[in-house]
Amino acid sequence: MSEAGSSAVLWDGRLATKPDAEAFAFQASIKVDKRLVFDDIEGSRAHAAMLGRQGLLSAAAATALDAELASIAAEIRSGALAIDERAEDIHSFIEGVLTERLGDVGRSVHAGRSRNDQVALDIRLYLKRRIPELRDEINAVISALLDIAELHAESIMPGYTHLQRAQCLTLSFHLCAWAAALRRDVQRFDCALRRIDECPLGAGALAGSTLPLDREETSAALGFSRPSLNAMDSIADRDFALELAAVCAITQTHLSRFCEDIVLWSSEEFKFIDLAEAWSTGSSIMPQKKNPDFAELIRGKAGRTTGNMVTLFTLLKGLPYAYNKDLQEDKEALFDSLDTVASCLRMFRGMMKSACFNTERMAAACTSGFLEATDAAEYLVRKGLPFRKAHETAANLVRACIAAGHDSIARMSLDCLKLHSPLFEADVYALLEPAACVATRRLTGGTAPEEVRRQIAKLRAQTA
Ligand code: ARG
Numbered sequence: 362m363s364e365a366g367s368s369a370v371l372w373d374g375r376l377a378t379k380p381d382a383e384a385f386a387f388q389a390s391i392k393v394d395k396r397l398v399f400d401d402i403e404g405s406r407a408h409a410a411m412l413g414r415q416g417l418l419s420a421a422a423a424t425a426l427d428a429e430l431a432s433i434a435a436e437i438r439s440g441a442l443a444i445d446e447r448a449e450d451i452h453s454f455i456e457g458v459l460t461e462r463l464g465d466v467g468r469s470v471h472a473g474r475s476r477n478d479q480v481a482l483d484i485r486l487y488l489k490r491r492i493p494e495l496r497d498e499i500n501a502v503i504s505a506l507l508d509i510a511e512l513h514a515e516s517i518m519p520g521y522t523h524l525q526r527a528q529c530l531t532l533s534f535h536l537c538a539w540a541a542a543l544r545r546d547v548q549r550f551d552c553a554l555r556r557i558d559e560c561p562l563g564a565g566a567l568a569g570s571t572l573p574l575d576r577e578e579t580s581a582a583l584g585f586s587r588p589s590l591n592a593m594d595s596i597a598d599r600d601f602a603l604e605l606a607a608v609c610a611i612t613q614t615h616l617s618r619f620c621e622d623i624v625l626w627s628s629e630e631f632k633f634i635d636l637a638e639a640w641s642t643g644s645s646i647m648p649q650k651k652n653p654d655f656a657e658l659i660r661g662k663a664g665r666t667t668g669n670m671v672t673l674f675t676l677l678k679g680l681p682y683a684y685n686k687d688l689q690e691d692k693e694a695l696f697d698s699l700d701t702v703a704s705c706l707r708m709f710r711g712m713m714k715s716a717c718f719n720t721e722r723m724a725a726a727c728t729s730g731f732l733e734a735t736d737a738a739e740y741l742v743r744k745g746l747p748f749r750k751a752h753e754t755a756a757n758l759v760r761a762c763i764a765a766g767h768d769s770i771a772r773m774s775l776d777c778l779k780l781h782s783p784l785f786e787a788d789v790y791a792l793l794e795p796a797a798c799v800a801t802r803r804l805t806g807g808t809a810p811e812e813v814r815r816q817i818a819k820l821r822a823q824t825a
Contacts, residue, residue, distance in 0.1 A: 475566030526730035561595035
């Protein structure tokens, strides 16, 4: 493995003395931006080809640069060339290797561009590759959730508000709620991607270039929809990074909430879910423990992604136009958010695919807690009683049940029910059964099995 490019500093001509080693390392970013290496090379190839076509480089020089850049990429891929972390950043490293190998031809690649344009370009190219991968990961989680949902269209469980049993629903319905949230996350990534899709190349550090660069050509060659509108904006802007950090934070917050449900459901108190042993951990002291560490860690990592978003807000707030070295701090936060969400999506999918649901426990939890109280009130509404009176009647019924030691309104005799409202008839009992409470919520968005099957089909079609 050869080492190259480490000695290249692109800016020391003006300075009589250089920073010492520690200070140089402090301002270097290669450890973070080395992951942009292939994007940097791709950008340089497009730039060099354009310089050649515009007559700013000889055809021979442009060809030599292109071949050498292709070879550098291949060598890095194969491991024959190592990225030297003593270089300042990935842009300096690549230009240093080119110069070592090609002399003045290497020295000519930077005409009409700045590292400010390069970094803005490289991150965008990287994100154009990375976002579709993340989108696929989210869609894979949605598919996994829908696979489980399909098996549980009739699996009744309590729905909670304030973490108190509220109304009956199905596991399938609950999982579709998660999938719908993830579906919006996919849309948010897609939308952010559209705004990233502008080529900053040709910004020339700030105000454009005096050289006859062809910005349309490099933009098209690199697969962008258009060159950016304003040179200064294209190198000062990091709102694409901020937006993506926000989208990552939202996605991670969703995962975090799902995982909180999983942690609750896996407790002895709920016992709704049995996580696979491979997706659980033990305790170093309590031999009986089977802990939902994966769910907890995914939940906890929402702190990290929210923190990264706040880092970027703080970085940008009050930053004068245009490029300032502060912007170098953007990548660590952004990359960490992307990596965190990607790994959490994979972990969440694995954990969910291997989990078993205790449908008996879920159904049993619907038989107490008066989850049918809203159904009783709505029964009276259908019989013509104003809702507020129906609500009061059902509330009084619940109080009477509690006083009599009944755990459900259905335990009351019809005579007792009629004491509360003469509108009650024997047909109410069938409607107070958990299965009926679910089956009768047939309206769009409801929890009735046939409606949830429609939701699954719709989500599947959107995910395909
Ligand atoms: N490593 C730098 C960054 O990530 C590249 C741009 C440096 N530009 C400059 N004018 N110092 O932001």
